[in-house]
Each structure stands twice: as structure tokens, then as C-alpha cells.
Amino acid sequence: MPALKNRVVLAARGVKAFLGIEVGLTRGEAPILADEEIRTLHHQVAEKEQEIQALQERISAKSLRAGGVDPEKVVWIFGVARVGSTWLASMMGETEGHAVWNEPRIGSLFGDFYYGRGAHRSGRHGILGGSEEGRSKTIRAFILTAARAKFGRMVDGGYLVIKEPNGSNGAPLLAQALPESRVIFMVRDPRDVAASGLGAALEGGWYAEASKRRGTSKQHSPEDVVEARARRYVEYISRSREAYESHEGPKTLVYYEELRTDTLETMKRIYSDLKMSVAGEEVLRAVEENSWENIPEEKKGPDKFYRKATPGGWREDLTPEQARTVERITAPLLEEFYPA
Amino acid sequence: MPVLRNRVVFEVACGIQAFLGIEAGLVRGEIPPPSAPDGEVAESKDSRAAGRASGMDPGKIVWIFGTGRSGSTWLMNMMAEMPRSSFWNEPKVGNLFGRFHEGAQVGERNSANYILGEPAREGWMPLIRTFVLGSISYRRPRIGANSYLIVKEPNASVGASLLMEALPESRMVLLVRDPRDVVASALDAMRGGSWLFERRSRGKEGRESLADNDTAEAVKRRAMTYRRDIGHAKDAFEAHAGRKALVRYEDLRREPFETLRRVYEDLDIPFDEDDLRAAVEKHSWESIAEEEKGEGKKFRKATPGGWREDLTPDQAQMVEEITAPLLREFYP
Numbered sequence: 001m002p003a004l005k006n007r008v009v010l011a012a013r014g015v016k017a018f019l020g021i022e023v024g025l026t027r028g029e030a031p032i033l034a035d036e037e038i039r040t041l042h043h044q045v046a047e048k049e050q051e052i053q054a055l056q057e058r059i060s061a062k063s064l065r066a067g068g069v070d071p072e073k074v075v076w077i078f079g080v081a082r083v084g085s086t087w088l089a090s091m092m093g094e095t096e097g098h099a100v101w102n103e104p105r106i107g108s109l110f111g112d113f114y115y116g117r118g119a120h121r122s123g124r125h126g127i128l129g130g131s132e133e134g135r136s137k138t139i140r141a142f143i144l145t146a147a148r149a150k151f152g153r154m155v156d157g158g159y160l161v162i163k164e165p166n167g168s169n170g171a172p173l174l175a176q177a178l179p180e181s182r183v184i185f186m187v188r189d190p191r192d193v194a195a196s197g198l199g200a201a202l203e204g205g206w207y208a209e210a211s212k213r214r215g216t217s218k219q220h221s222p223e224d225v226v227e228a229r230a231r232r233y234v235e236y237i238s239r240s241r242e243a244y245e246s247h248e249g250p251k252t253l254v255y256y257e258e259l260r261t262d263t264l265e266t267m268k269r270i271y272s273d274l275k276m277s278v279a280g281e282e283v284l285r286a287v288e289e290n291s292w293e294n295i296p297e298e299k300k301g302p303d304k305f306y307r308k309a310t311p312g313g314w315r316e317d318l319t320p321e322q323a324r325t326v327e328r329i330t331a332p333l334l335e336e337f338y339p340a
Numbered sequence: 341m342p343v344l345r346n347r348v349v350f351e352v353a354c355g356i357q358a359f360l361g362i363e364a365g366l367v368r369g370e371i372p373p374p375s376a377p378d379g380e381v382a383e384s385k386d387s388r389a390a391g392r393a394s395g396m397d398p399g400k401i402v403w404i405f406g407t408g409r410s411g412s413t414w415l416m417n418m419m420a421e422m423p424r425s426s427f428w429n430e431p432k433v434g435n436l437f438g439r440f441h442e443g444a445q446v447g448e449r450n451s452a453n454y455i456l457g458e459p460a461r462e463g464w465m466p467l468i469r470t471f472v473l474g475s476i477s478y479r480r481p482r483i484g485a486n487s488y489l490i491v492k493e494p495n496a497s498v499g500a501s502l503l504m505e506a507l508p509e510s511r512m513v514l515l516v517r518d519p520r521d522v523v524a525s526a527l528d529a530m531r532g533g534s535w536l537f538e539r540r541s542r543g544k545e546g547r548e549s550l551a552d553n554d555t556a557e558a559v560k561r562r563a564m565t566y567r568r569d570i571g572h573a574k575d576a577f578e579a580h581a582g583r584k585a586l587v588r589y590e591d592l593r594r595e596p597f598e599t600l601r602r603v604y605e606d607l608d609i610p611f612d613e614d615d616l617r618a619a620v621e622k623h624s625w626e627s628i629a630e631e632e633k634g635e636g637k638k639f640r641k642a643t644p645g646g647w648r649e650d651l652t653p654d655q656a657q658m659v660e661e662i663t664a665p666l667l668r669e670f671y672p
Contacts, residue, residue, distance in 0.1 A: 017363045017364075018363075018364065018365060020362070020363040021360070021361070022360070023358075023360045025363070051574055102453045103453055103454070105454055106455050107442070109436070109456070113432075113435065113439070113440070117439075124479075126432060127432055127433040130479060133478075134478035137478060138471055138474040138478060141470060145466070146463070146464065150463065250539055
């Protein structure tokens with residue numbers, strides 16, 4: 001049956017007048033759609049829009065690759081501060097076509113909130129609550145968009161090494177979001193980590209001096225520093241291990257001590273474990289250029305960023321009481337990674 | 341603005357019906373989409389579940405910022421009752437970004453590598469936008485382009501400025517309430533046995549109530565939270581160039597319909613007065629069951645100025661001192 005539908009809108013001085021008319025003749029019921037029919041139509045529309053969304057995601061994934069950052073070529077370095085991640089990242093960054101993103105702290109952005117503020121316990125309403133799939137997709141888009149914007153042209157198909165020792169409290173969230181990425185889990189004896197942190201934080205240490213310059217300096221006793229470092233070690237290494245163990249993509253566990261003892265062979269093993277093809281001579285060059293011996297003497301020392309790089313040095317740096325504090329707090333991890 | 345909707349069906353001959361539908365009105369801003377007759381899904385609550393796949397228009401996100409215990413749940417419920425509207429109750433996305441940004445050390449904030457470093461602000465602001473819209477897309481896949489999403493975020497106002505900067509076309513409500521009433525309400529909720537205390541104590545045996553053990557400290561902390569939350573929300577409100585409305589809880593209590601109408605006008609959201617009236621009536625104080633109201637309950641007394649009975653003079657003075665600039669501005 002013929003029907004007329006029309007809508008007229010007139011606007012003047014910010015006010016709009018509208019008039020809609022619908023008129024017609026029909027046999028049977030006037031054309032009001034039954035609920036069932038409307039539900040079917042909504043369902044069909046929803047299905048089509050989901051198809052569109054899936055296609056958009058595929059296009060988006062391709063454009064991300066085309067933009068230069070392939071999620072498969074993202075390499076995370078997890079662990080905790082003072083495990084030698086700067087050194088490792090520097091060696092990896094030497095390779096042609098590789099780039100290093102130094103401490104974006106994306107892991108902390110999500111980890112502080114999710115684990116630290118209990119957002120993982122929040123219900124479906126919470127921004128990181130609900131399904132793991134939804135959470136991971138939004139975090140994934142966040143990471144890849146950020147990486148593409150910052151490094152897209154620079155890496156252009158190469159590897160992007162993201163050094164995140166201080167963002168490792170969110171490592172599981174990052175690894176879940178990019179399951180095809182590569183994960184390096186770096187550990188070091190917690191007593192050496194605490195000793196290194198203590199050297200930096202004490203009066204005259206590089207971190208204490210930097211804090212002074214920024215006007216954010218706080219005085220803490222050595223015992224407090226050691227205890228805080230040990231607790232941080234437990235939190236960050238535990239989260240890193242969780243990410244490492246559940247990650248299904250290429251991954252490797254690296255001991256700082258092993259890297260110090262035989263740098264070249266350890267680097268070759270890392271690339272092999274991660275299924276990264278890097279020429280032997282490039283690895284050798286990167287190792288040599290970033291060797292401890294190549295760091296100028298004036299940049300090294302007990303109060304400098306490059307301190308002593310001596311595994312077991314904690315025996316000279318920590319008091320027996322401080323060492324016992326670290327051992328007590330980190331006991332399960334110490335036993336797992338450094339059994340007596 | 342008045343809207344007329346009518347539909348007439350009559351039989352003109354045996355088995356033949358004529359129908360005439362008329363819809364007319366005056367609006368500021370957007371013309372409402374052609375409405376469906378009563379009972380159709382487009383305007384029913386079912387539309388929120390069965391609507392179209394995600395196509396959220398960022399301009400139709402309405403943020404409610406302020407602080408806890410200021411009537412934001414009530415306001416959200418009324419607004420979500422309106423046609424083509426749904427709500428998102430405390431996603432705390434403001435805390436996710438706001439606290440991280442606020443807590444950054446100077447060196448981090450000045451670093452271009454840091455994910456929210458100032459040198460790269462133009463680069464990461466779109467990330468927040470994408471993250472929020474992506475989250476809506478996954479959580480509310482059926483929200484359509486014509487739907488409004490009321491996001492209640494009173495306890496995450498620390499991120500209000502970042503969110504409003506990331507989504508400048510979205511709309512914002514700044515909801516304020518006398519800080520003395522907010523503190524009085526919060527104190528009641530924090531006491532042992534009260535609804536909030538019990539909720540937060542789940543699984544934490546032996547938890548003690550600060551409001552009971554050190555009331556002065558509890559008052560001080562809550563007043564400082566008020567100053568922080570409302571301060572952040574006010575900064576965002578002032579900076580937001582888009583559509584926005586300032587609402588005082590006391591106005592909403594005294595004249596809910598008129599105040600809500602003004603909110604919709606300020607936010608430039610088309611509405612039908614009958615819908616608005618129905619939303620106000622459905623969520624009125626009187627419609628809440630008596631057993632759900634009272635001390636220790638979520639719905640306590642809803643009486644502006646009730647702090648005079650609830651706070652001691654010393655407690656009231658402490659709140660007044662801590663919140664002085666805001667109290668002067670909103671409650672001169």
C-alpha cells in the first residue's frame with residue numbers, strides 16, 4: 001500500500017522546528033513492526049556491523065605492519081631496575097633496523113591500576129574489568145598505536161625493543177595484549193640488585209643526585225632502601241615470571257651473571273631463542289661496542305650509573321644484616337633462580 | 341522544548357486501515373531522530389541490549405565528575421532513564437590515566453620516552469581517546485550512533501582534565517554538593533556496620549573503621565579528597581570548551597525536574613518533558629523503599645544542610661578550612 005513519509009526542518013536563530021508526517025492506507029495492521037521482527041532486524045544489523053568491525057581490525061592490523069611496527073617484532077625486556085636491562089637493550093639496539101624504546105612505563109600505567117589499585121577485582125564496570133579479551137584488545141591498540149606513532153618510520157619492519165624493567169609490574173597485561181610478541185625475562189641476584197640500588201640512592205649516588213637536581217630528593221636510611229628494593233624485586237620479578245611463563249610467543253630467560261660471563265654466546269642464544277635472525281658479526285660488534293671495558297672510566301664507579309658489574313659484589317656492599325633482609329624478603333625467588 | 345507526537349489509525353473500508361503519524365516540535369541543537377511508536381525497541385530499555393553494534397558518537401558521551409556522596413548515582417539513574425540512554429557506572433578510567441599522569445616524577449614527565457611524557461603530549465592524547473572509545477566498543481557493542489552514554493566518574497575526577505581534552509566533543513556535568521554534607525554522608529558510610537564499610541571489608545577480617553576509631557582523621561582525609569576531586573573536576577570544567585552543565589546537588593534536591601531540564605538544555609541534548617518527568621518521578625527520594633533509607637544505608641537522608649546535625653562544630657570547621665576556596669565559590 002502506498003505511504004507518504006516526509007520530514008521538514010526549519011532553523012532560525014539556533015532554534016529548529018521540525019514536522020514529520022507519515023500517512024498511508026493498508027490492509028490489515030498499520031505498519032508498526034512487531035517486536036520480534038525488530039529484534040531480528042537488530043540482530044542482522046549487529047551481525048553485519050561485527051563483520052565490518054572484524055574487517056576494519058584486519059585492515060588496521062595490515063596498516064600497522066605497513067606503518068612499520070609489526071606486533072611480532074616487538075621485543076619486551078622485563079625484570080626489575082638494576083638487572084642490566086640498559087646494557088642488553090643497548091646491544092640489541094646496535095643492530096641495523098632495530099630500535100629501542102627506553103622505559104615507556106606502559107606496564108606501570110596498566111599494572112599500577114590493575115594490580116596495585118585492585119582494578120582486577122572491580123566488576124564488569126571497571127575500565128580494566130570484564131573479559132580478558134576486551135581488556136587485551138584495548139591495551140593492544142593502545143600499545144601499537146603509541147609504538148607506530150613514535151617508531152613507525154624508524155623501525156619500518158625491523159624489531160622494536162621495549163625496555164620495561166620499571167614497567168614490569170604490568171608485564172602479564174602487556175604480554176597478553178601482544179601474544180605474538182617476543183619476551184625477554186631478565187633476572188639478577190636480588191642481593192646485587194639491592195646493592196646496586198643502594199649505591200644509587202645513598203648520598204652522592206647518581207639517583208640521589210638526580211633527585212636533588214629535580215627537587216624531589218627524600219632521605220631514607222640504607223636499611224629502608226634495601227628493604228624497599230627487595231620488596232620491589234619480589235613484585236616486579238614475580239610479574240615478569242608470570243608473563244614469561246604464560247607467554248606462548250618466542251621467549252627467553254636471561255641471567256645477568258650469564259650475560260656478564262659470556263656475553264657473546266649469551267647474546268647469540270637470546271637471538272636464537274627469540275627466533276631473531278641477526279648476523280654473527282653484528283652481534284660481535286654490538287657486544288664489543290657495549291662492553292664494560294668500552295665505558296669511559298669517569299663514568300664508572302660505586303656512585304655512578306655504571307657501578308661495578310661484578311656478580312656477587314653484594315658481599316662487599318651490603319652489611320650481613322642487609323643481606324639477610326634481602327634474602328628473607330626474596331626467599332622463594334632466590335631459591336628458584338639462585339639455589340644455594 | 342515541546343514535542344508533539346501522535347499516531348491515528350482508523351478503518352476507512354472493510355479490511356483497509358488508514359494511518360496518520362505526526363511528530364512536531366521546537367529544539368535547540370539536534371533534531372531527535374524519528375521516533376518509533378510506543379512499545380517499539382528503539383525507545384525501550386531493550387534497545388540498550390539489543391541495539392545496533394557499536395558506533396558510539398563521542399559527542400554523545402556525558403561525563404559526570406565531582407566527588408563521591410554528592411548524588412551522582414541519582415543523577416546518573418535519572419539520565420540513563422531517558423530514551424536512547426545508557427550508563428557506565430564508575431569505570432574509573434579517570435584514575436587509570438589521571439593518577440599515573442599526576443604521580444609521574446619530574447624526570448619522567450619531561451621525557452619523550454615516558455608514555456605520558458609532556459614532550460609527546462600531542463602524541464598520547466589520541467591514545468587516551470582511542471582507549472576510551474575502544475573500551476566502550478568492547479563493553480557496549482550495541483550502542484548506536486544515536487545513543488547517549490552517561491559515564492559516572494565522581495571518584496575518578498583526578499583524570500577529568502585528560503579525558504575532556506582527549507574527547508573535547510563529549511559533554512560534561514560538574515556535580516557539586518556542600519562539602520560538609522559530603523563529609524557527613526561519607527562518615528556515616530565509613531562507620532562499622534555501614535554499607536560502604538561492609539562492602540570494603542569483604543574478605544578482610546578484623547578490619548577497623550577509621551571513622552569510628554579516629555573520627556577527626558577521617559573527617560580530615562575526606563575533606564582533602566573533596567578538595568582534590570572537586571578541584572580537578574572544576575579545572576576540567578573550566579577548560580572544557582564544549583557542552584557542559586554545572587549542577588548543585590541542593591538544586592537537584594529542591595527542584596529535580598527543573599534542574600534536570602536545565603542540565604539537558606545546557607548539555608544541548610534534545611528531550612521530551614514527559615520522559616524527563618517520568619525519569620524524575622521514578623528515581624525520586626519518595627520512591628525509594630523506606631527500609632532502604634536511613635543511617636548506615638546508601639540512601640541516608642538526602643537533606644541539604646543535614647551536616648548541622650551530623651558534624652560537631654570542630655569537624656565542620658575542619659571541613660570549612662580544608663575546602664575553603666571551593667566552599668566560597670560554590671556556597672558563598
